[in-house]
Amino acid sequence: MTTALTLEADPYILPLPGPESPVVLDRWISAGNTHPNSRYSDDxxxxxxxxxxxxxxxxxxxxRRCPATLRSEFRRLIWVLVNGELRPTYVQERGFQNRSRxxxxSMRDNILQWMKFARWLDRQGVSQVSDCTMEHWMAxxxxxxxxxxRVHAQTVLRWxxxxxxxxxxxASPCGVTQPPWESEGIDDYLPASTGEAGGENKTEPLDPTVIGPLLTWSIRMVEDFSDDILAAWAERCRMHARVTATPSTRGGLAAVKNYLQPLVDAGALLPATVxxxxxxxxxxxxxAAVTGASWNQVHDFATRRGLRELAARRPGPSPMQVPVTGRIEGRTWREFMDYEETPILVRHLATAAAxxxxxxxxxxxxxxxxxxSGCCPDPQPNPDGSMPRHLIRAHHFKNVRDSDGHHISAGEERAVPxxxxxxxxxxxxxxxxxxxKGELLFSSTxxxxxxxxxxxxxxxxxTLDRRVENLVSWINQEATAQGLPAQMVPEDPHGNLGLSRLRRTLAWHIARRPGGLVALAIQYGHMRTALDARTSTGYGNRGRRGFHGELDVETAxxxxxxxxRLRDATAAGEKxxxxxxxxxxxxxxxxPSFEGALTTPKAAAKFLARDGLVLFDNPDSFLxxxxxxxxxxxxxxxxATAPNQFACQLGCGNAVRTDSYAQAAREHADRLDTKAVLVxxxxxxxxxxxxNRFRALADAHDSAAQSAEEAIA
Known part of the structure; x- marks a missing residue:
């Protein structure tokens, strides 16, 4: 790459910044961005x-995290990274980096790696980057x-x-030497490939025993408790505003005394907070809110009477006059809405909604x-009176780039909602x-x-991941208090319940439909239908990327x-x-030709495209x-590459049963007979x-069953 070209001859060359130069040049700042711009001399x-x-x-x-001896040079290098753009010819030649900017x-991660390199060079006694030798690079x-x-190593070497x-x-290069892998090729500097999947397809889904109660309580919060929580929040805000606006009066002090002193004298619990x-x-x-006094009057009275320490020994609730309408297991979920608990409940409600x-x-x-707010408007009825589905207008951000290939931080609205x-x-x-109205649904403020x-x-x-963990703690406390220990959320075998795992979990459950989940099999079935319909009306043009790719992987x-399992069962003698x-x-x-290769959407789609040869377990129909x-x-x-398992029909030409399925059908029939006596x-x-219908299915299997050798002959 040429280094001696002047700015006039080469538009990619950046002039030297001065102490007051902006860190980000105007050309890279979008019109609506109002964040302050640092100066070049800032640390x-x-x-x-x-x-x-x-x-x-x-x-x-x-x-300041860069060694003092190298800071001036790295300051300049980082500024060029922030504002520069690699030449198209270089980008085209570079096999493992196809973006000019x-x-x-990624820029932040790149800079962090540069800082690590600078500190390493400093420990090697290198005080200017031009002294970095091939041996330094290789070490x-x-x-x-x-x-x-291997993938991460390639990224690090690219940085x-x-x-x-x-x-x-x-315009004034620091003289950084060329890394040896640029001329020799990068393969020799990378670890061997392990064949592991990366990104979302490597994310572990939540365990079924975890997502079941977590979704139960989340939907319960949204649909059963939200009116109470938001009514309590509105009342709390009203009470808080009244306290802020209330001046100190003689009557207010008397009201505080008349409210608190009887509680103190009776040894009762005192309204407490943390x-x-x-x-x-x-x-x-x-x-202050319930007495009509000012905050200062409550504080002064409590200080004189030592009520802070007394409340710590005798903490009590802070009930508000808000009707409780939400129910759990046929009873109201709260005796009253508590002033101090309400902000916590609002936070948990928002997390449950997420x-x-x-x-x-x-x-x-x-x-x-x-x-x-407003991203999911109520749809208008169709001409025939039917109601179309609700659609969510959302922005996506992954791989969104402008015509020059530059990443667009603001993302873009999805073409298909x-x-x-x-x-x-x-x-x-x-x-x-x-x-x-119009604000971000998850606005930090x-x-x-x-x-x-x-x-x-x-x-x-x-923040959201921490709030999920806090919600789980609250759920388990609430389940215990409500006498519902079976609805507690257990620990997940793969660690914290990050929100990024929910996407993979949905794909896992749609593909496998395990028992015991709150969202019943028919719900998952309808979701698959909606997703497949969306694919056929727009998403198919995008090569089944994104969630559909993950769904394909889990389905495959x-x-x-x-x-x-079928192969093992027939090998063990099942008919x-x-x-x-x-x-x-x-x-x-x-x-066997697919084993170990189903971790990418492309491989999964190829596997599922074998119409007539892909097998789907349907334990609800015992086949x-x-x-x-x-x-x-x-x-x-x-x-479609998968059946609508919730709509499985008798007499279908795709049905297969083994001895195990026939036995399971008989056992289910016995359970139904036992239940029939009690209703x-x-x-x-x-x-x-x-x-009787399930027994007939099992009997039909017994009369027609063959060994694998006979069936395939």
Whole structure:
């Protein structure tokens, strides 16, 4: 790459900045961005002028973390990275970097790696970057790629190459030497490939025993408790505002005494709150609100009488005059709404709404954080009077670039909106009651219900993840208090319940439909139908990327496991029956060519495209479906690669049963007979008819069952 060209001859060369030069040049700042721009001489630089995504934090570059001997040069190099653009010819030649300019998150990660490199060079006695030799490059490359995946190692080496590449865009280069992998090739500097999947397909889904009660309580919060919580929040805000506006009067002091002194004398509990500074103490605001006194009068009275310490020993509730309408297990869920508990409940309500939205749409967390009030309007009736589905207008951010290939921090509106089922619509409506019209549904300012601080944009990923953990703790306390220990959320075997795991969990459950979940199998079935319909009307043009790709992966993995179980069962001597028995056995025996390769959407789509050879477990119907579109009776959509398992029909030409399924059908019939004795006769008669139908299925299997060798002959 040429380094001696002048600014006039080469538009990619950047002039030297002065002490008062802006850190981000105007050309990279969008019209609506109002974040302050740092100066070149500052030791801490804000990346705010590059950030338009409301869900992103305002990242900062602390140049003091760079060794003093190298700080001047790295300051210049970082400024060039922030404002420079690699030449197209270089980008085209570079095999492992195809962008002239990264987004702000990648830029931040790049700078952090440069800082690490600077500190390492300083420890090696290098005081200027031009003294970095090939030996230095190779030693540091070996150090920083040790123990990481091949993909991450490639990214790190690309960041280090950027140090050399961007240096040449300065009017006064620092003389960074070329890393050896730029001329020799990068493969020899990378660890061996492990074949592991990356990104979302490596994210572990939540365990079924976790997502079941978590979703139960989240929907319960949104649909059963939200009216009480938001009414209590409105009353609390009214009471708090009244206290703020109330002056001290002689009557107010008398009211405080008349309210508190009888409680003290009777040894009763005192309204208490938890203060960061004092721990458990008297609820000053609440007492002021119910007595009509000022906060100072309550404080003075409590101080003189030692009520702060007394409240810590005798903490009591702070009931408000708000009707409680929400019910749980047939009874009201609260005796009263508590002044001090209400902000916590509002926070948990918003977190529950986030879980409902993310889990029941498959939306990425950063997309959900960008949703605004009004994003899901009520649809207008169709001409025939039917109601269309609710649609969510959302922005997406992943891989959104302008015509020059530069990342657009603000993202762009999805060409095809998300389909919202009823629980999602309800969750959005709850959030719209918390934030003003047109505001972000997860606005950091409006969801800071305790401290009421003004923050940038939406709640950040780390904040929401912590709130999920706090919600789980509250759920378990509430389940215990309500006498519902079976509805507690257990620990997940894979660790914290981050919101990013919900997307993969939805794909997992739609594909596998395990028992015991709150969202019943029919709900998942309808969601798959909605997703497939969306694919056929727009998403198909995008090559089944995003959530559909994840759904394909989980569906393929589930089908592969079904095939493996069938293969093992027949090898162990189980017999098989059904019109698709031969086809199912062929599908099961063709599995080895796909084993270990179903971790990418492309491989999964190829696996699922084998119409008639992909096997789907349907334990509710006690069969395996060797899905073939033309013979399926479940009314699959054109181009569907999976059956509508909730609409499984008797007599379908895709059905397959083994001895295990026949035995399971008989056991289920026995359970129905047992239940029939305990219910009224009309219902009992229906249960017995159903039981007889399942026994007939098992008998039909026994009469037609063949060994695998006979079936495939």
């Amino acid at each position: 801490v630089w804000s990346m705010g002028p590059l950030i338009d995504n409301p869900g992103d934090s305002i990242h900062k570059i602390n140049l 990264d987004g702000v998150i 540091y490359a070996a150090k920083c790629t040790s123990g990481c995946t 280090l190459s950027d140090l050399w590449a961007f240096d040449q865009l300065s 203060s960061r500074k004092h721990g458990i103490t008297l609820a000053h605001h609440y007492v 879980i409902v939205i993310l889990y029941l749409t498959g939306m990425r967390p950063q997309e959900a954080r960008s949703l605004r 998300w389909v919202a089922i009823t629980p999602v619509v309800n969750a959005i409506r709850v959030l719209e009651r918390i934030v003003p 409006h969801h800071d219900v305790v401290s009421q601080r003004k923050h940038h944009g939406a709640l950040k990923r780390g 993995l589930a089908a592969a496991q079904t095939a493996a 098989i029956s059904g019109p698709a028995a031969r086809r199912a056995l062929i599908g099961a025996t063709s599995l 395996i479906c060797a899905f073939k579109r033309d013979t399926a009776l479940c009314d699959p959509d054109p181009g 009224p006769q009309p219902l009992g008669d229906r249960l017995r008819l159903t039981a």
